[in-house]
Amino acid sequence: MLPRISLLDELRKGGYEASLITTxxxxxxxxxxxxxxxxxxxxxxxxxxxxxxxQYGHSLEHYPPRLAGREYILLPVKVAGTFHPKLMFLVxxxxxxxxxxxHNMTLAGFGFNRELTNLARIEGADDRDGVALAHEVWDEVEHWLINFSxxxxxxxxxxxxxxxDFAPWLSAEGGAGDVLRLLVGRPGGRTLWEQLTDLLDSEATHVSLCGAFFDQELRFLKRIKHDLKPxxxxxxxxxxxxxIPPQARTMADISIVGANGLGLEDGKEEGSSRYLHAxxxxxxxxNGGTVFASGSANPSAPAWLSSDSSANVELMLAYTGQRARAIAAxxxxTRIVEMPVLGEADWTTIASNTEQCGDPIRPRYRSGIAVVEDTCVIIRQALLEGLGNPEFLLCSPNGKVLDxxxxxxxxxxxxxIEFPEAKLTDASVVDVVISGELVLKLLLHHVRAIEDQARSGTQRRFKEALLSLDTDTPNIELLIHCVDKIIASESRDTPSPGLKKTGTRGQAPSEEQEPPAALAIDISEVKHHKSKKRLIHSSDFSYLLDALIYHLRIAEDKSIEELDHAGRNEEEQVGADDDQDADSEQPTAQKQKVILDVCHARVGTVISRMVAQLNAYAKGKQTLRDLLVRLLAVLAVLRELRSCxxxxxxxxxxxxxxxxKQRHRLLEEIMLNLFEGESSLLQLEALGDDFQHSDDMAxxxxxxxxxxxxxxxxxxxNKPFMESRNQLDERLKRNAMILALAQxxxxxxxxxxxxxxxxxxLTSSEMDWLKEVQRLxxxxxxxxxxxxxxxxxxxxxxxxxxxxxxxxxWILRVVSGSGGxxxxxVRLSRDRERIEYRSEYLGVTRL
Structure with missing residues (x-):
């Protein structure tokens, strides 16, 4: 017997940051x-x-969740048949x-039933078979999100x-595994039965199966007999x-046996009374070949044979060859064929089971999801049409009406609908009521809370370091470490170049999608956006830009999580043994010097690395696209530090x-490496129109x-008095830089x-400088x-x-001299500081 799977034991191994479970x-x-x-x-x-x-609607009515929409996402999947896959995907x-x-996500499914579960570990990008399986799983998740949500x-x-985004290894290529296959049943796809029979390469001698639910016409069992003739x-x-219909006992050439010993550890009969849900x-x-498949699909026609709109959504894992036989054993x-045939008393019991089976009680009202952003609850207007003037009840998880x-x-x-923010904080659902009758119950999806949960470990540490800048104990080392890590991972983990829509400063971006047809709407769906689009980055890099460029999250976090002088939140302050006047004390001059020395050292490292990248680009060892994206992050961090x-x-x-000195060093390297040649900040056409006109580049x-x-x-x-040739060249170079920036x-x-x-x-009194550049x-x-x-x-x-x-x-240039x-x-480059033209090709002017 294979060992039992323990979720807790798997989690103890660590290394996982996100989970997706279906049931x-x-x-x-x-x-x-x-x-x-x-x-x-x-x-x-x-x-x-x-x-x-x-089942989502049933749960909202009878077992209302307390934490959904805030500490995790609970998402209903709507199909004409049944959404039935049992998947756990940890990354x-x-x-x-x-x-x-x-197994379903119930106490019985995880503890009491006899369930059959397959576990596959993916050991990173080098595990080609594991990555291939993960690709197949995620493709199905995407299909559900696009078609059934x-x-x-x-x-x-x-x-x-x-x-x-928590699994960068998903960007790696997968292999073509021959032993393990994912079988997928869904409306519009190939049936599970077609996929299973594709794996057979010889005449079937034995077919053994088990399940808890059979279709009333026994179509699946008849199909097996017809196609395989075992x-x-x-x-x-x-x-x-x-x-199972009692007429199954009369089917020819089929033995119906009792599975009391199935799924039990050798020698342990005390579990035979547990519900068999496997x-x-x-x-x-x-020819000796074997195929074994297990998962969510019951031995019924909707699970195995349907591909039209009434088909179930199912997931099965199929093994072939010797591994299949070993697992089945x-x-x-492999012992099912030896189990005792059902007796008369068994069939009497089965008949009573069938009589007791009825249609599930349907909820008295519709259900769905609404979005909470700031002080607003947002519901799709189409869902409210025809309801007249409903009343909206803001309710806590225990059903108490808050407002x-x-x-x-x-x-x-x-x-x-607007509600006080304090009330929304404690709310989990909004009930829509007409004349005192509940007609619609919507689970609340709290945008800011969910986004906070969805941050990676790197994003959390970056946020912590960024917020610490406003305390007496800034964690400069952590900040620079996170920035280095994020920038380094950007080139590895970023998907193919693309764009996503962006909004105005301080406004969240939204996807370009067709409007959902029912139940709820996101506040971002009703805001107006500028035409520029942001580039697609890795999740960590996008978070860095959101925080430092678009100011979407960190400002909100400051209002949510107030920190004391030591960078501690309210929970961390409880029981702290601080001096009474600690909050009012300012850092000593010595402490300030220590912090600034650390800051200067880390800033110097960041700038040195950026200078090395600029020089690598000049030598053809770095692409302009990657260089500009990296430079955007570095400048954003430096600006944030300067704002302190x-x-x-x-x-x-x-x-x-x-x-x-460090600022000058970086500026000079930028000006002398990125403003000349066929591809530069003045000529980005070679990188494509989308990249050139992206919000990121602006x-x-x-x-x-x-x-x-x-x-x-x-x-x-104006030429200074007694200006030397070297001083003139330096002045003209600076003028050429300003002219390049203006263009x-x-x-x-x-x-x-x-x-x-x-x-x-930094200062509003210096806007004249910018106005002069604009004028130029x-x-x-x-x-x-x-x-x-x-x-x-x-x-x-x-x-x-x-x-x-x-x-x-042609780029306007500064004249450095003439002759004949x-x-x-002037040319902004180290290797060639000037270029020359015949005078008849040029015209000149003076500013």
Whole structure:
């Protein structure tokens, strides 16, 4: 007998961060108090439970969940047949676990029934067979989300998909496993029976199966007889619990036997009275081949034979060859043929089971999901049509009415009801009532709480370090470590280049999808967005940009989780043995110096690594796309640190978190590596239109402008007294940098917005610098289209602006000198500091 599977033992091994579990029915108190607690205790913070939509409504009515929508996602899956797969998918950064079986998410399924469950471990990206199986499993999850989640808000589905982000190894290629196959039953697909028979390569001699539910016409058993014509065909059932038509006893060439010993450890008969809920089928062939499959599918037509809209959704794992035979033997399936045939008393019991079987009681009202964002509950307007003037009752998990409202505001296709934030914090459902009668019950999906649960360990540590900047004990080392880790993983884990829609600053992005048809809507579905789109990044990198560029989450977290001077939250402060005046004390000068020394060292490391990347790009060893994405993150972090100057207690007045020397060093490397050549910040066409005009690149350009301002870069048109040639060259180079930055703007409002907010966060009195750069950008645009102000280049002087008279896409450049019929222009590069043109091709002007 194979060893029993212990979820707790698997979790003790650690390394998992997210789980997705599917079930037909569920007992939420068991999941929340036992399974979820074990998951969270083992570090699995992001958890999803998917279940059949009818059973979901039944659970809301009879066993209302307390933690769903806040500490985990509970998602109904709606199909015409039955959503019946039993799957557990645990993922971590380096490994995964797939469990496919017969167990529901109930106390009986996990503890009392006789269940049959398969476990497959994935040992990272090098486990090609395991990765292939995981790909198949995730493809099915995606299919369910796309086709069977009508009415589920987009945000809920996005958070379900976040599970995949915890498993970077899923991006690896899988192998073609010959021993283990995933069989998938669903509407519109191939039937389970077709998939199973594909694995047979010889005449069937023995067929043995067991199950708890059979279809009334026994169509599946008849199909096996017709297609395989086995010499021996044995069906094992538990007569005390099985639901099978009594006419099965009269079917020719089929033996119905008692399965009292099936699924028990050798020599242990005390478990034979436990409910037999296992499902499996064993096919032995004349050539010695064996196929064994087990999982969620009962031996019924809706599970095995249907492919139309009435088909069930099922998952089975099938083994072939010697492994199949060994597993079947361990499970007792090879002994089914030897089990005793049912007697008259058994059939009498079975007949009474069938008589007691009735249709399940359906809920008295509809059910679904609503979204909570800020102080709003958002419901799809289509669901509320025809209800007149309903009343909305905000309820706690125990059914207590916390607040009520009849004030419905319609925005596009969403119905929005506002409640006090304090009331929403304690609420789990909203009941929609007409004339005192409950017509709709919606589970509340709390956006901010779920997003917090969906963060990876790296994101949590990054958030902790970022929030610590506002305390007396900033964790600079952790912050830089997280940034390094996130940036390094971006190039490994990022999917193929693509785009996602973005909104205005401080507004969450939303997917471009067709509007869901029923039940609920996400607040992001009714907001307006700019046309620019964000690039697709890894989950960790997206979180970094959300926090540092788009300011979506960290600002909210500060209001949610207030930290004391030591960076502790409210829970961590309980019982702390602090001096009474500790909160009012400021860091000593010595402590400030220690913190700043650490900060300067870490900042120097970050900038040195970025400079090395810029130099690698110049030598052709780094792609421009990866370099620009990395630079965006580095500049965002440096800006965040600079915003601490003069604001937080650990930075003494007159000191800075990012030394000026380091700022100058980075700016010079950017200007001398990224503004020349066929591909540069001035010419991104080679990277594609989507990348060139993405929101990310606009934000990057804004941050480069900020860095130039922060370094004091200005255009100096007046020649100083007694200026040496070296001083002239340096001045012209700085002017060329400003001219290049002005052309980089290209009248892009997002670039200006990013620069304006970056500069304004430090001082609002310095906006004149940005206005001058904007004015110069405007002049450059005029010069490109109107050459009337240009004069011949043969009279050009150092500091003039040159323009090619025949090339429309030519970059405006600063003149460094002239001689004969040649004009020399500044080139922002270390290997070649100037270029020359014949004067008749150029026109020049003076600013």
């Amino acid at each position: 037909f029915n569920a007992y939420p108190p068991f999941y929340e108090e036992v399974v979820l607690r074990r998951l969270v205790g083992a570090g699995v913070r992001h958890n999803v439970l998917m279940m059949d939509a009818r 971590g950064k380096r490994k995964g676990l797939i469990v496919v079986g017969s 009508e009415g589920v808000p987009d945000h809920v589905k996005r958070m379900v998909r976040r599970v995949r 010499r021996w065909f044995t069906v094992a059932v538990d007569p005390d619990t099985v639901k 499902k499996g089928i064993l096919v032995e062939q004349a 361990d499970m007792g399936f 009520r409202s009849s004030r419905l505001r319609v925005d596009s296709d969403a119905g929005i 100057d003069g604001r937080v207690s650990w930075v003494e007045k007159g000191q800075t978190t990012v030394p000026m 934000r990057l350009k804004g941050l480069v402008l900020w860095l130039a301002w922060d370094c004091g870069l200005t255009m100096e048109l 980089m703007i290209q009248s892009d409002d997002v670039v200006i917005d990013e620069a304006r907010q970056s500069i304004g966060s 950008a405007f002049q450059c645009e005029i010069l490109r289209h109107d050459h009337s102000s240009l004069f011949p280049a043969d009279s050009a002087e150092p500091g003039d602006i040159a323009l090619h008279k025949k090339k429309d896409d 019929n040649r004009v020399f222009l």
